[in-house]
Amino acid sequence: MNVSRNFLLVGSLFLILGILIGMYMGGSGEHTLAPAHAHINLLGFVLSVLFALVYRSYADMGASKLATYHFWLHVVGTAILIVMLLMLLTGKITEAGMAPMAPLAELAVLIGVILFLVNLWKNAK
Numbered sequence: 001m002n003v004s005r006n007f008l009l010v011g012s013l014f015l016i017l018g019i020l021i022g023m024y025m026g027g028s029g030e031h032t033l034a035p036a037h038a039h040i041n042l043l044g045f046v047l048s049v050l051f052a053l054v055y056r057s058y059a060d061m062g063a064s065k066l067a068t069y070h071f072w073l074h075v076v077g078t079a080i081l082i083v084m085l086l087m088l089l090t091g092k093i094t095e096a097g098m099a100p101m102a103p104l105a106e107l108a109v110l111i112g113v114i115l116f117l118v119n120l121w122k123n124a125k
């Protein structure tokens, strides 16, 4: 798959959601969702676009299976984290209710970044 393009596409979807939540907060004066807004934009958009640009700059990295695994771990992990964070901030679940899904989603994002580093080490020439 074209990991770079897919990271750009998914990242842009995260950005649209992040901006919509930002606009809601700005308009309503209700800033409870700020941590979710920050992570949708930073983890969802900024990191995805940075990964896309690296995979585009280093073609051998983008062509590696490690990049595909990283893409899925990052996207699925981030999406789960954001949904759970939104549920927490809107009182649908408690802090205790975040386990075990949120830690697993964080682990997925972390493993994705470790694969990114391994890929850099092996293929960024």
Ligand code: HEM
Pocket: 018, 019, 021, 022, 023, 025, 026, 031, 034, 035, 037, 038, 041, 042, 046
């Ligand atoms: C039209 C777009 C945006 C609007 C209307 C918007 C609006 C807001 C608002 C109202 C807050 C809450 C401020 C507060 O409670 O002190 C906020 C916080 C924040 N925004 Fe945005 N934002 C936008 C885009 C972005 C983008 C693109 C990024 C990052 C790439 C970003 C990153 C952050 C961060 C890091 C915070 C701090 C969160 C916190 O203090 O917990 N925002 N934004």
Ligand code: HEM
Pocket: 034, 035, 038, 039, 042, 043, 046, 047, 105, 106, 109, 110
């Ligand atoms: C799985 C990955 C991550 C986890 C589990 C995580 C978790 C957290 C937590 C628990 C906080 C404190 C929130 C609060 O005090 O309300 C926080 C704050 C923050 N994080 Fe992350 N974070 C992650 C990734 C990132 C990344 C990749 C970035 C930037 C590229 C980032 C930027 C920030 C910023 C700017 C704040 C301060 C926002 C605020 O003032 O509320 N985080 N993060």
